[in-house]
Amino acid sequence: MNQVDHLRSWKDHLTSEPYRSYLYSYPHKTAYRTLETKLPLSELWSRELADTFFLYMHIPFCGARCGFCNLFTLPDKRADVHAEYVDALERQAAQWAPFIRSKPIARFAVGGGTPTLLVPEQLDRLFHIAQHVVGMDPSQASISVETSPETVTPDRLAIIKNRQVDRVSMGIQSFVESEAEAIYRPQKPQEVETALKLLKQQQFPILNLDLIYGLPDQTLQSWMYSLDRALSYEPEEVFIYPLYTREHTIVKPEQIRQSGEDRRLELYKAARERLLERGYTQYSMRRFAKAEAGSDKTLLSYGCHDEGMIGLGCGARSYTNTVHYSSRYSVGRSATASIIADYVAQNDYSYADYGVVLSKDDQQRRFILKSLLHTEGLALDGYAERFTASALADYPELNQLLDTELAAIENGTLRLTSEGLMYSDAIGDWFISPEIRELMESCVVS
Known part of the structure; x- marks a missing residue:
């Protein structure tokens, strides 16, 4: 299979199931x-x-x-x-x-x-x-x-x-x-x-x-x-x-x-x-x-891929630059009620005991996804400044987005095209690391 056929096959696979999952945070x-x-x-x-x-x-x-x-x-x-x-x-x-x-x-x-x-x-x-x-x-x-x-x-x-x-x-x-x-x-x-x-x-x-x-x-x-x-x-x-x-x-x-x-x-x-x-x-x-929507307040800035999210309450997630943590996760009624009861009875909330420690690869993938899946796009120099490396060198698979016209680079920013935005969920799912995917697939939710 030549390069053109390979890219066409990859794109067809990527876009055949565009709604496999909804990735609004990374790691999931x-x-x-x-x-x-x-x-x-x-x-x-x-x-x-x-x-x-x-x-x-x-x-x-x-x-x-x-x-x-x-x-x-x-x-x-x-x-x-x-x-x-x-x-x-x-x-x-x-x-x-x-x-x-x-x-x-x-x-x-x-x-x-x-x-x-x-x-x-x-x-x-x-x-x-x-x-x-x-x-x-x-x-x-x-x-x-x-x-x-x-x-x-x-x-x-x-x-x-x-x-x-x-x-x-x-x-x-x-x-x-x-x-x-x-x-x-x-x-x-x-x-x-x-x-x-x-x-x-x-x-x-x-x-x-x-x-x-x-x-x-x-x-x-x-x-x-x-x-x-x-x-x-x-x-x-x-x-x-x-x-x-x-x-x-x-x-x-x-x-x-x-x-x-x-x-x-x-x-x-x-x-x-x-x-x-x-x-x-x-x-x-x-x-x-x-475009003109917003508050009259003089607001402090906070970027979409920044860390520093403080999650209070049972079920809330907190994000620091190296650790994401929360209470345990459940969907079923009895398990959810039990987790909430434990939270209400708890006396010491001063530690994290459930979450994920982010490797350097996790941090880089998070930075890319939190930027790329929005129209602001991934500022390549912003990635280089934070990680002292090139995003395209660290993750050459991103070039597949360019070669299939799901993304383009303009003024140093990698952005999804209109078609790429339409397949954002598939792109997000595709970019999950093997280690995180293994954890996700082995998760048992009660």
């Missing part, structure tokens, strides 16, 4: 394991290179588990359970504060689960913890909160508005009731519309809406209907996600195959065209945003 969470020795957080964070930190709080509760969800979250609406959990999160924050107050917080996000499932008093406590325990300055940090239609209420919105939140993200997935039911999402279209009207009244600087394409029995027409309904509210950001089915998700692969198999590329292309027509800029395979 399924590569985490019990660490050989407990690592004191005081040492980990004293060696951190990032100039600013990203604070994330995870609230692992929701009203119901959606059919596509494999996140660390538990369907549990009990207010007393939530209060005990926030108590534990505050204890954890107090123990971590001495290690992480050395640098300012540039970004603060509250996710889950559904953070706004908490009663207003507990929701407000999260911001108190961030500001008064951890030391986050709300005037200099970008603050983001995730919500869901059924939890958007005037009292909760008043809290997050008062707490200077400048980005609210709401998962809608579909405006079509039958499609929502097919993914076990208990929402009515009118509930979604009411939530959107309340959100628009608050005039948050950034309203982000999430939609999913490739749902069972979804058509091009129904997909574009959902997208157009979302666009009618003029959100500053729109994220479009392909439907994934994984181990332990309620929706299974055969349900998608039975509904006509994979039209996701067609749906993606149609949505991309509509969003660009409406003045949105594409920043990744998933993210489209209005």
